[in-house]
Amino acid sequence: MTVDIKLARAYRVIGTSPVRADGYDKVTGKAIYGSDVRISGAIWGSVLRSPHPHARIHTIDTSEAENSPGVAAVITSADLPPIGPEPIDMASAFVDPDHARQNILAGSKVLYRGHPVAAVAALNQMAAAEAVRKIKVEYEPLPAVFDVDAATAPGAPILLEDLEADHLGEPVTGTNIAWHFRYELGDPEAGFDRSSLTIEREFSSPTIHQGYVEPHNATAFWDEDDRIQIWTSTQGLFGVRKQVAGILGVNESRITVYPVEIGGGFGGKTVVYLAPLAALLSRIAGRPVRMVMDRKAIFESTGPAPGGRIAVKIGVDEGGRIQAATASIRLEAGAFPGWAAETASKSVFSCYDIPNARVDGFDILVNKPKANAYRAPGAPQVTFATESVIDEICDEMGWDRIEFRLANASGESTRRVDGPRLGKIGVRETLQAARASDHWNAALTLAESPIRRRGRGVASAFVLFSGRESTATLNLNNDGTVSLVEGSVDINGTRTAIAMQAAEVLGIPLEDVRAVVGHTGAVGSTEISHGSRTTFATGWAACEAAHQLIDEMRRRVADLWEIDVAGIVYESGMFYSGGDRDPSISFRDAAATLGRSGAPISVTASVDPPSPAQGVFSCHIADVEVDIETGKVEILRYTAVQDVGTAIHLAQVEGQIQGAVAQGIGWALNEEYFYDADGRMANHTFQDYRMPTSADLPGIEPIIVEVPNTQHPFGVRGAGEVSIAPPPAAIANAIFAATGIRLRELPMKPGRVLAALQNGVRT
């Protein structure tokens, strides 16, 4: 369902839902994913991982492993090549390249359970496992910290003794707070003074995982000519190239990363784990090395979404206008510093036009794997906090939930707390669409059983999306089709969404645009697919290339007709000479003619758009039913209204919204890293790590609002992420509506709901 806020645009290809370019191969099982890659002569690589969450490494004895049958290579951090004097641009979750190296293979300390300590390449998986068992490591266990409170308590064990942290611009050592930064706008204290109602609450969110089905994998071959070939499931071929080059201290151009299909990433496949190990093992073994993680390693060693604690304080005047807001966002960095709190800070208040605000962000080291991006990084955690407080304010003041949000909605000139003005964004339009929706206007009926209580909740969210560099090449074929070469791996049908933009500009059918992903030696540099940037930025490059192609064809047609190029019009798939539109030639006929009468027509366009300040906005409505005897929460109905800018592939955009909501519901109700009494993750299988299945989810109704992005040729916004953020708050608010209980810890699992009901935690 599309709500036409703006006048309907008469696009030909854009806004339809064609079969995806990746669909046939994925449906028939023909698609080659990273772990399907079989390179002739490849042997198996395995990793020895730390059993301790925090320990000093005294010695590593690999001699017995090296002599184990079938072993071709054993490496530890001592085998990492020295890195050159030039700075390494890691462009990843790591702010320090040396930390990226330590994460690949631990140096003097292990910092989390699962931290790689050594790796082995052997003729087969059994031989590799046997050799891994024969590596002797002498550890000195150290006390560990697992949450932001413990990590910042006095006397807490320090993870990175050498770290010079930045605390509001001042260097600090001997701390686990790797970064404390502050954004401030106006005078928050004065704002609170003007408020008639101020509410401050603290919320917590657990460590959770992206839960992609396909495990991390890498096959690498480092040959005697020092060329490194890599096949790996990743969100970014050039990111892998850059990171492996940085970690191993080799020239980027010696590395070729080949595209394969990816079985889910959601932000978690933006950082390399196995590729540098496989490459290094391959150099020693002289053969290709293939590595695939098991699920336990994925949970224990790869970047989860950070847990943490968020305190939010909001003050409202008598007229219901928010006068001030502050937040303290303390997120788990994991073992090495990152930037999780930074993106969270840009989302926390951006739905609202708040004149006075302050956010303190903290990136806090804990003995867990280094946190990584997960769909709308940081936004679910802070949205849970802000939107729960907003709901409480509405409850206290008797405001309608949507009217209050409309009264305080961000507008074009609203400043984000970190400074930039938002510009054109569909906040009001989205809220109006929610207010007009079937769901909002349908009465919530009573449950059939008296032990089941129903309630409706609302929550909004804002998240930024990324621009950055992308390249697209178009080659015109003689039969009137066009080959599109792009550098973005197809993470979710993006080949199609990009080809659609080219087809729209070219005025030809989508099936005449054949999109392929080039390897890193065959296409221009393209940033990792993160921050919903691909349809936006790589699509933009494809638009630019398509315009170049038409221009070149106009020049050739002009030569053919021996008239000035200014007299050639291209419209609806036909080239005309101006005026009387005679002669004319179709795109297809022109391709056949021009291809035989001159140089091939081949164009390349690169773009590097800034990340728009406007971001993307959504408002969700959830109806829940709470079983007050078991604490189980069932979602009865769920509607997600989202401004997507312009929907390129309608069904894909709807699928992105539904998928994001499903993950948000998992975050709200079930998912968490559950630790046993010994501090070990107890639920490191998909059986026990309870992601929602289709049986746990209602139909999720997407309502697409199109407020075109003024900073993209087709108005695209990055639409894939924001809808993961509202579900925890929308569901918490619905639980409150059903039961009068406010839950401020995620997940809102039955035991926690039951305890709250029994303890009567009402505000």
Place this chain on the structure above:
Amino acid sequence: MTVDIKLARAYRVIGTSPVRADGYDKVTGKAIYGSDVRISGAIWGSVLRSPHPHARIHTIDTSEAENSPGVAAVITSADLPPIGPEPIDMASAFVDPDHARQNILAGSKVLYRGHPVAAVAALNQMAAAEAVRKIKVEYEPLPAVFDVDAATAPGAPILLEDLEADHLGEPVTGTNIAWHFRYELGDPEAGFDRSSLTIEREFSSPTIHQGYVEPHNATAFWDEDDRIQIWTSTQGLFGVRKQVAGILGVNESRITVYPVEIGGGFGGKTVVYLAPLAALLSRIAGRPVRMVMDRKAIFESTGPAPGGRIAVKIGVDEGGRIQAATASIRLEAGAFPGWAAETASKSVFSCYDIPNARVDGFDILVNKPKANAYRAPGAPQVTFATESVIDEICDEMGWDRIEFRLANASGESTRRVDGPRLGKIGVRETLQAARASDHWNAALTLAESPIRRRGRGVASAFVLFSGRESTATLNLNNDGTVSLVEGSVDINGTRTAIAMQAAEVLGIPLEDVRAVVGHTGAVGSTEISHGSRTTFATGWAACEAAHQLIDEMRRRVADLWEIDVAGIVYESGMFYSGGDRDPSISFRDAAATLGRSGAPISVTASVDPPSPAQGVFSCHIADVEVDIETGKVEILRYTAVQDVGTAIHLAQVEGQIQGAVAQGIGWALNEEYFYDADGRMANHTFQDYRMPTSADLPGIEPIIVEVPNTQHPFGVRGAGEVSIAPPPAAIANAIFAATGIRLRELPMKPGRVLAALQNGVRT
């Protein structure tokens, strides 16, 4: 050894001999050739070939074969999809696309032994062979013709009954002369009248083969989504795409052809044989199909160099100036019409400035496989004729062989017999270099044995080279290296010769340019590598792309320095602001800086140069020793002087000259299709088809003359072919010098030499 005719050019990269990009993989055995390709699930395809040189097919019964164990598909010509109404651009040896289809799978007739009649795909090679044996074909054998005389004799059996032949513009049916054309210049009869000496002779050349080591092969997968993927050893990815599309009547854009290494082509891998069969079998079998020819099939079914008879008449006035020349060039088309005589006609007289000339070319159908290109197609046959007659004239008139050629040498304004003026060409420079060479100035000593006679011969040759479409893309990497993507498969180190031209323009080391070959979906259309066009035309595209890259970098540097782009100079690897050359930035530093401060830098250039009229010229000197008791001819010393325009990769150019001479010597002395009494080829193995080995060859001394081509940015001429043409004539002339015997039939094998000596054939 380089003779500097022009002032030496101070190139940095061009003219050196770096390690080839393909060298490491080929030397270590890592290179993947077409028949090394293993696609998961592939099954084996085999071909049933005709045992008759000429027969009508009454019925083909495949039922038993279809039920044979492990058989997945059986096809005959009845299974070829209908072709659409649109004309097919075959761009191959076939002038009629329907003939290309008939060559793939015979229709109502077989036209040569080895002509494919049916094909089978089965689980393995044995099962396929078994099924092939079970196909029952009812043939009606027809009389066959194997040479141009028999084919044109009255009452000869007609191969293509429906053919409408073109005889000097008139349509003719019921003939095996598929094409008779004429080129004429001036008034030959008047020229002969002015001549004081006129010599006319006829020469013959056998059918011979290119003799590439790697067999023809193809792996194809036609999937249910009608996408066709092809891996095959070929001289042109886009040629395979075009031909398979034309033969199978499918849209080009449904076909992707992937680059693999090629183990020799020499013109013989410009036409498809197995790829359409593998694709068609795959469509029926639902699995990839792999096919590899055996050597017998290669000899009997794939395009050889045409045999034929050439009559040449040359008239010279008393001053030694050639006044007139005529030629009748009758070459074997094989089973289907082609163009062999046409290229021969452009070579036959172009070494000389002849005011009056006429050439009659005949393309004559015989019951042999369709002829195909072989290095300098047609030139060895006609050069043998012309240069033997020239030698006879010199002998009669007492002229020095080189002085006579210099006195009659072509110049810039000389017209070729087919019309165009030659333009700048190094004919005189090459002859002068031959005259100045060590070899020419060294006396020929007597043989030690009285039964061995020594002689020296000279011969010159001219051949055209091709232009046509090529595309190159350059992607700038942040580390200052450049990825070069090209559409020309690397047939003989061409990746390096192309990368060298880019590196020269870019002012960076060659090792910083990484060349890869793109598949047909990933790079712009590029013509087949034939006619020595690749270093010329694809190199030109790389030059153009390199200039574009520098221009784009100049624009970005200008932005960086906030000055006008007109003020930015790029020189010797540095960008300067004009005037005081401050600031400045190196290419590498600029790449690092610009790559982080804007869109990626990626450029594509396409070119479509016409084939230059100038061609390329060589003059060879051969010393031989003839054993008059056995007739064996030994080459004592061989020098090949060639104008190469500008030598890009010096060692590769030398290697091309040496390789061409080696093949020319084989043509001169040993190679031929030898038929037994039943008309079957008796020498279809490399054991019996006597190509020269290193033991048969002298050291071959190349002398490189550089007269830069004025129609290429670096002066490149296509240097790979012409030196195959002089050896038969140079050796025949040397045999005459040694023995007084003139041989006019190739090969000059011992038996033939002995017979001539015994018969005393002196003129």
